[in-house]
Amino acid sequence: MVRRSDDVIIVGAGPAGATLAYELAKRGIGVLLLEKEKLPRHKCCAGGLTSKAVKLLGFDISEVVEDVVYEISITFDLRNPYLRQHGQPLIYTVMRDVFDHFLVKKAQQRGAVLVDGQNVRRIQMSGDWVEVSTADSILRSRLVVGADGAYSVVTRDLGMGRSMEYGAAIGSEIVVPEEELARWKSRAQMELGCIPGGYAWVFPKRDHLSIGVACPASKAKHLNRLHQEFLNSLGTSDYTISRSSSHFIPTCTKGRLVWHDKVLLLGDAAGLADPLTGEGIHNAILSAQLAVPVIENSLAHANAKLEDYQEAVEEKIMSELRIARVLSKFFIRFPHLAFGMLSRSDETWRAGCGLMSGELKYADMKGTAGGFKGIVDRLFRT
Ligand SMILES: Cc1cc2nc3c(=O)[nH]c(=O)nc-3n(C[C@H](O)[C@H](O)[C@H](O)COP(=O)(O)OP(=O)(O)OC[C@H]3O[C@@H](n4cnc5c(N)ncnc54)[C@H](O)[C@@H]3O)c2cc1C
Known part of the structure; x- marks a missing residue:
């Protein structure tokens, strides 16, 4: 029996899900956030938030910051x-149980409803609705968002686990x-x-x-x-x-889809972590923010296209991940060069700082790297 209907159900209350819940609730959209664990929950993570990730959030997080690097x-x-x-600060360190719960509480203050301890088992299309089954209920909504991390059930049920490394x-x-x-x-x-x-x-x-x-x-x-x-x-x-x-x-690798029918994927569920550094929180937050106008539009207009989300993610995230992947393949083979570039070239160090602060993107790194400029430029042609 279907127990309740919402505009949007978000599966997973990590940084991706919590940010989306916050942004949608702020706009008066009905959001149900389902989380498998009881919050606050441990997440295996170094808890390094780059300053660009903190800037994206756009609110003060100092109460949950452990140290500033x-x-x-x-x-x-x-x-x-x-x-x-x-x-300037490069990285803010946090404990993920505290940080993620802080984001969820922000979303709740704006009106998002959290049900934790709810393991989502299955996602199924049903006419104009998407049905979400947990151990004890079937819920439904007009849109579902998979923000359920690296082992995403939503990704699995949509058969979208391909094109992933x-x-x-x-x-x-x-x-x-x-x-x-x-x-x-x-x-x-x-x-x-x-x-x-x-x-x-x-x-x-x-x-x-x-x-x-x-x-x-x-x-x-x-x-x-x-x-x-x-x-x-x-x-x-x-x-x-x-x-x-x-x-x-x-x-994710080339060709990865991040939406299907009435479902969007965010963060790790979409494979959006940086292949060079392993940083995933920034793109989890960014993907949530890119989803907001698409979801708003889709709820307001029956024929609005969810593939606009794919376009936004390709433009703002995947284009960067492609460059990061090329750089990572190179550094896997030649780690001493990565060390040489970061330690000895001031220009590369400044570029690294620019990447962490968000002042630079990977695409802007062409032509940087001091004495190693030739190597970097050749990589960009790969
Ligand atoms: C060892 C390690 C260190 C890392 N260090 C960093 C770092 O320093 N900085 C950085 O930016 N990134 C780091 N990352 C990557 C980062 O942890 C992830 O990219 C980030 O957590 C992704 O956020 P998310 O919201 O997409 O998913 P998650 O944070 O994984 O959140 C997903 C949520 O969904 C819930 N969930 C899962 N399945 C279900 C289900 N069936 N039903 C309901 N809920 C469900 C989970 O319990 C979880 O709360 C690290 C990763 C690892 C493994």
């Missing part, structure tokens, strides 16, 4: 660290002594040498360090070992690991 120590095989600094990452929360924590204040580390095809990171949080490793999914079986080796080489292996978990990071 202004400098990054770049290493290759943990040798010869280059400390790179920037006058996966990264794999493991993240741990390491409780370190206060003097050690103080040493990391406002500083992150990016290690480019010791993870084949990937990288490792250290992000500072209020009372611990977030330390992790990312690599292509084809190397996922080595993740635990690589992570342990990284912890050992940092000298943190004797400290308490308060939490450790791993997850896939999906990135």
